[in-house]
Structures are given as structure tokens and as C-alpha cells.
Amino acid sequence: MASSASSAAPTIMGSHKTRTLLETVMYVIFLVCGLFAVAAVLGIALYMVVSGSPAIYEIGLKEFLFGTLWRPTADNPSFGILYIILTSITGTFLAILLGVPVALLTAVYLSELAPKRVYALVRPAVELLAGIPSVIYGLLGAILLVPVMQKIETALFRDDPSHQFTGGANLLSAVIVLAIMILPTVINVSETSLRAVPKEYKEASLALGATHMETIFRVMIPAARSGVITSVVLGIGRAIGEAMAIMMVSGNVVNPPFPFNSVRFLTTGIVTEMSYSSGLHRQALFSIGLVLFLFIMAINIVLNVFLKKGGEKR
């Protein structure tokens, strides 16, 4: 009788035991998951350093970072990635220059000005933009943007014999594609931070007689500054790490980063040559990966600094 009762309705002790066990098991699972992320980052960092440094050591750090000639398969190979680094920096910078103003104004519009119906249309569009695979951006860029760019190029450089014609696959095309790709990141984070600005700021500004626009530009955006900067840094991270989309529109030749030059980014440099490379060439590609990794790390550190600052202010 007693035993049947205990199996039907657990005693306090029994239930407590199973619960503790479950708690412990779940705790361990959470711990393991948490540690995996840490281990993955450490593992990748370690792997990049280990596999990326031999080539740098062999080539020489100065020659690798500041050499301008990338001839990995020549009889007298040279592995200078200065132009590749500069292209990644310039390309990212220009994409930010082009994309951030548009994104910021969109964020302001969404958080402050948009009527409900328009908001219901723009908001999902921005989210969809974030979800489009990067290869689609590249494909559309190659089909729609590159031919237009070729026309512009031909018109601009028709009488310039020193210009190498790229057929429209150039830095500018890549920048435009990147600028569009960073929009959702910047819009989302900026909008959130604009919405987080205390209502009183806006009310006080309007009460003091400032117009709506003055309030937005003089009060709202400055107040949301740290969030906006965060969004820009996230955008930089997105842009510098992108490979697939820009590979299809940038021409992929190692050249100094001028708008109408065919250029190669850090990411595309690895993707293009990894499959068939061997020996020192292959190791050098890992070294490019290491450089890219360090860039991303630096961006993340900057991001953390801004986030901390923003947190302290509040």
C-alpha cells in the first residue's frame, strides 16, 4: 500500500533528489556549452597563430606586410600583401562612409518619424536585407552593377592609355555591395539605441522650442552616440570579414586600392587561391588569415571599449 502510494505520488524527498540531479546535470551541460565557446575561440586563435606564423617567419614580417608584389607561384616568389591589406581597409572605410549615413537616417526615420504603416513595411524589409545570403549580393552585383560600372569606366578612362580596363569589376563595385550589406546591422543597432534614449530628453527639447529635426540631430543622436558607434564598429566587422559577395565584383587582382582598379581583399585572397595552393604559398594564405583575424580582434576590442564606456555613462 505504502509503496504503491510513493510510486504514484512522489514523496518530498524523492522529488527533491531528482530535482537536484536534474539541476546538476543541466548545470554541467550549460557549463560545457559555455566552455565550448571559449575553447573554440582559443582553439581558433591558437591555430591561426601556429599555422600563420611559419610563413611570416620565412618571408620576413616586413616583407610580408609591406611588400607590394604578390607573386606566390613565380620561380622567384614574392609574398607582399600591403596592397591587399590597404584594399581591405580602404574598401571597408568607403563602405562605412557610404552606408552609415543612409543607415543612420533610416534608423532615425524608423524610430522617430515613420508612420505605423510605413514602419510595418520598412522594418521587415530591413530584416530581410540582413537575411539575404552574401552570394546573392555578389550575384546581383556581378549582373547588375558591374556592367554599369564598365560603362562608367570606359567613359572616364577612354583616353587614358595607362589605365588597365577591368570590365567593371573594381573596388567601387565592391564598396557599393559592402555598403548595402552593412545597412541592416547599422540600422538595427542604431534604431535600438535611439529608442533607448529617455523620453524626457525629447520632451524637454521640444518644450524648449526646438523643432523636431533639431531635436533629432542635436539631442537624440548625440544621446544615442555610443549605440550608434557600436553599430558602426559592428558594420566594420561585417564589411572586413565579407568574402563571397565582393569576390564576384572586385576583379580579384592585387593592385593598389583606387576606385577603378581591380583589387583583392584579405578574405578573397584566401578564398581564390586556397584550393590549389601548396607549400609556402599555402602557408602564406594562412598568414593572410592571421592578419585578418588580428584585424577582427582589434575591432572587437574597440567595440568592447565603446560598450563599456556606454555602460558607465548610464
Add this chain to the structure above:
Amino acid sequence: MKLKQILCGVLSAAMMTAVFSGCASTPSESSSAPSAPESSTPESSVASSDTGSSLTGAISMSGSTSMEELVKAMAEDFMAKKPGVTIDPQFNGSGQGIKDAQEGKADIGNSSRELKDEETGLVPTTVAIDGIAVIVNTANTASGLTMEQLAKIYTGEISNWSEVGGADAPIVVIGRDAASGTRGAFEEIVGVKDACVYAQEKDSTGGVKTAVASTPDAIGYVSLEAADSDDTVKKMTLDSAEATEANIVAGTYKLSRPFIMAVKEGEVKPEVQAFLEYALSADGQAIVKSLKLITVA
């Protein structure tokens, strides 16, 4: 409910393990994707009537990516005929293949170019010849180039189609990435090794073809077979010779390269010898022909 949650946790943990170990174990040496032919050793161990069906062993191959299709097809056919033999081909570039054969890491080193003078200690067998076609956009009015003009176009000395009998339009020079066998062969035959000024570098034959097909003033190079497979691009004549099999065999069309299987000097394993004989046999050459390559025997 709780069970479900635990299951979820365990599953995601397992997934992370998989992802992480995947990241951590991307060793630099595993360059080529393991590429055993789809239909590996056939189970039909029923005594085939084929002579020499007693042949057993494994043949390791390494080398040219350009030869991938040919090698896979030959290996598949050979293994069907000699069920006791397994062939494990890797495709990691001609240079690597030659090195592997020299060092004994592979029984056969595949090379899509002639062996260099310093690549000694090997016995090469040419099993097929591949032609490289110079292609332009179908709208291009120029129809032929000399080898000299071709070299000058790729080094940037000639930069307008009007200089070679075409319309007044800048030439867009398209090529392959530095690790490509086609690029190596092209630059070597044309005599512009490491002197090319490319406007676009593509990482595949298809990429070059697509770019040339969609860029009016482009010029590019692909294997003859790829150029002939459809008419999205136009082949150029070189030194007035059309890019055809007959002209390559006759030697009038210069832009071609041999597909070589090289073995280490000295004693050759019987199964390797059998494979080389097979490659030059009627069956092997039929495969060469079916892949639109040029037969040698």
C-alpha cells in the same frame, strides 16, 4: 518536457563538439578533398572473365586538378575491370603530384605540364593532350591573334582591340588564379610567366567563361573542351590556326599541354604498370576521347 530540454542541451553540446573539432582539425596538408570516385570498389567479387583479374593492390595518385575528370573516369573504369585494385586519387596541383611521386608518397604523380629539367627521377607517360583555347566575347569583331600579340595583350603592351583588328575598345584581360594549372600552362606556353597584368582573376574555368561571356571587351583562356562545350564565347585563332584537335595534333595550334602520369624511376608495382598500360589502351583512350581530350595512342 524536461526530457526534451535535456535532449536539446545534449544535442546542442554534441553539435558544438562537432563544429569545434571541425575547426580545430583543418590541417594544412589535407588540401585536396578526399575524392574517391563515387562508385568505389564494386562488390562484384564474382570471378570476372577478365585476364589478370587476380591483380590486387592499391594505387595512390596525386597531382593536377586539371586532370581530375580524366583520372576519376579512368580509375573508375579500371577498378571495374580489376576488382582487386583500389585507386585513391588526390588532386592538389601538378607540382605537388610530381613531388609526391618523387618522394614515393604517391605511386603516380599527375602533371598537366611537361616535367621541368630539375624534376628528375621520374618516368613520364603522356596519356592525353589538352588544348587551351583563347576566348573572347561573341560580339568581338577580332577573329585571330598571333602568339606575339597574345603575349603582348597579357603583358599589357597591347591594350586596345583596334591594335589587333578589332573595334576601338579597351581589352579586359581575364585569367585564372595563381595556383591554377591552366594559368601555369598558358603563361609558360605563351612565354609570359609571371609577367601577366590581369584585370580579373577567376578561381575556376567556369568563372573565366562566364566573365568573358558577359564582358564585351574581355579576353580569357580556358581548356579547349570548356570552350567547345557551348557557344557562349568565341574561340580565337592563333597564328591563323584554329583551336581544333586536328591542328593541335598537327602542331599548328601551339596552345596545348600534355597530361602526364609520372612514376618513380626503378621498379614499378605490377598494378601501377597495369594502370599505365590501361591508360594507353583502347579502353583508356576511349575515355580520353569521351572527355574531348586528344588521344595519344
